Amino acid sequence: SAAAGPAPAPVARRETATPVPAATAAPRALPVEFPKDPDIVPVFEEEMAEVLSLIDASLPRLRTDLADGEAARDARRAFHTLKGGARMVGANTLGELAWAVERALNPVLDGSAHFTAAHLALVEAARVVLPEFGAAFVSGRAPAADADHIEHLAAVAVGRVQALNT
Numbered sequence: 001s002a003a004a005g006p007a008p009a010p011v012a013r014r015e016t017a018t019p020v021p022a023a024t025a026a027p028r029a030l031p032v033e034f035p036k037d038p039d040i041v042p043v044f045e046e047e048m049a050e051v052l053s054l055i056d057a058s059l060p061r062l063r064t065d066l067a068d069g070e071a072a073r074d075a076r077r078a079f080h081t082l083k084g085g086a087r088m089v090g091a092n093t094l095g096e097l098a099w100a101v102e103r104a105l106n107p108v109l110d111g112s113a114h115f116t117a118a119h120l121a122l123v124e125a126a127r128v129v130l131p132e133f134g135a136a137f138v139s140g141r142a143p144a145a146d147a148d149h150i151e152h153l154a155a156v157a158v159g160r161v162q163a164l165n166t
Contacts, residue, residue, distance in 0.1 A: 032142045036090040041138060044089045047081065048134045054078035055127050062120050069108075072115045075123050076105035082130070091137040094130075097147050101126045104154040113158070122153040 035041050055078045061071035079102040086095035104122055107113035129145040136143040 030093050030136075030142045030147060032140060033090055033092060033137055034140060035137075036088075040089055044085055044091070045134070045138060047085045048130070051078045051082045051085075052127070052130060054081075055123065055130075059123065059127065062115065062123065066115050066117065066120065069115075072105065072108050072119070076102060076109055079105065079126070086137075089137075091133070093143065093147060094133040094137060097126065097129075097133060097150055100151050100154040104157040107158060116157065118153070118157040122150070122157045125153050126150050 035044075054074055058071040058075040058078070061068045062075065065071075079098045083095050083098035083102055086092070086098060101122055104119065105115075108115045108119060129143075129147075129150065132145040133143045133147075136145075
């Protein structure tokens, strides 16, 4: 067998750590919550479906025109309704999430702020996680979604913090 030549010199490899933005940090563990009265859970599920439909109807209008005040009001009303319904049945984490969105939209409704791309990002992100929060509550498990991200987006929408560059 032919003798192999000298082994190639190892190539120095520079490894760099990729910074992890705060928004992608592991979400906090959320509690398992149980209905105050199991008999009203079906009413809550029905209300949740209606709220999601209201949000679904307002989103295309807001994507087309951020100045659509009626669509912004409809979205805010949906989150207000969800906040009350969730708290009534004992889905407090879901209620707090809905309240965060509602609070961010309140200045738009009272005329002290314009509906912006940050508000739209908040409503869209909340719409994505709402079904998980509702399903987790109804099935008696902790939500597998990130409430902190929604709270951060709400803070961005009202100008309390700057958006993370992710």
